[in-house]
Amino acid sequence: MNYKDMLRADKMPHIWCPGCGHGIILAAFLRAMAAKEVDPDKVVVVSGIGCSARASGYLDFNTLHTTHGRAIAFATGIKLANPELMVVVLTGDGDCAAIGGNHLIHGARRNIDLTVIVFNNSIYGMTSGQYSPLTPHRKKATTAPYGNFDHPFDLVELAKGAGATFVARGATAYPRQLEKVISHGLDHKGFSVIEAVSQCPTYYGRRNKMGSAVDMLHWIKENTSPGGKEEGKIPLGVFVQVQRPEYCSNYYESIESLARGEKGE
Template identity: 60%
Template sequence: MPSKLIEKTMRVNRLPHIWCPGCGHGILMRDVAQAIENCGLDPDKVVIVSGIGCSSRAAGYMNYNTLHTTHGRAIAFATGVKLANPELTVIVITGDGDATAIGGNHLIHACRRNIDLTVVVFNNNIYGMTGGQYSPTTPHGEKGTTAPYGNIDYNFDIPKLAESAGATYTARGTAFHVPQMIKLIENGIKHHGFSLIEGLSVCPTYYGRKNKKGSAVDMYNWQKENCIDAAKAQKMSAEELEGKILTGEMSRCEKPEYTDMYMEIIRKCGGDK
């Protein structure tokens, strides 16, 4: 028997999931489910859209309307779902490669439109499903199977990327800091406009092993020690913040939302009659 939350929000007969021991994705998926619950949404009106990769297998486990699409295209599919029926709450679960490499164009343009989607990026800094190749968020200098001598690419800061592209809510949380992550997703869902929440995951199998990060527990300890809440960071010195990753709400503003503006066009054209 699973917990009440899992029983209500997951397709229990599909569990246990395929993710490796210690993978942060299971924690982040539970966070998304808890956030949906906290928002008090009718599960029949919630749509989860995902792409391809480890992260995107989440859709199959979650007990909502779920659309597991093609690699990189989740946000484009989600845009169609949301514009077709703005009454639906549309949440995209995607990965660092899915969202910012093959799907990078869809990400920035959805940000630009300020369409009311909530995008949760499960960022494990690597392509896990294909066996550990470097991704746009693999830190500079780190290794992947396709960066055997160290990654010479510079990595994306996903919330910053989204903010500069026009997202009206951006945030970063971690798999370790669960209550904060749940709250960030919850706020993203409640925000009327495009929200992006990066969830720093943990990939002990590929990223961890390739880069000698120790066990899964060691990697969560790393998150515990190196991820600092942005509010707390304001009281810290530059030296103290050296090499740290800031978490929490990164940006927020209000701007007319895309489907609202389109409904206004329909009204002007008399198409609502």
């Protein structure tokens, strides 16, 4: 299947600004999907609120655009109600790490089979450039005119700490690697978190004097380490890939044994 067939072409053009990295992430996701044997009728894409969340509307799957921060909670209900469905969450740094942070850590703790792709452009783009929990310290935003007083989360460490069984990071400057880690995340049975480092030239780049979208991509290229080893750079790659009983499988297997009259421990 060609990845373009998974797009709702009639919904183009998309709402994203010129130079936005979200299209690169979406394309990486779709290329990863296209390489798999999936029935689009059985794929559900859930998003929250923000620039990233608009991605769901462009995809020819069962798509659900929910409330701010709550995509993982909605997705949990869908997956548990019908585990046959492949459920993917597309979210942003604000949606996922601020207002939705609680659902992220509890999804990870449960190890429910969701693939969460976090479009991290370090800013609230939809509301025109406020700082998020992933905006670096001292960087500027409309709500951080003197530089960000907050310190950011390391999303990979957060997901690891919360117990996610697949944790990876990719970047828009390395779209093939991004596609690969997303693909592994989709294959993984359990809670997968993939942080996709992206650029927002309109609201983050301009205010922080980072130049054009191309300049920002160069910046990402120079400041990330695809092999994950270079000192002082943001590591990319797969950081956690472990097997633990998946929530829904465990739930339904357990209640089946209940139905057979076996007592729980």
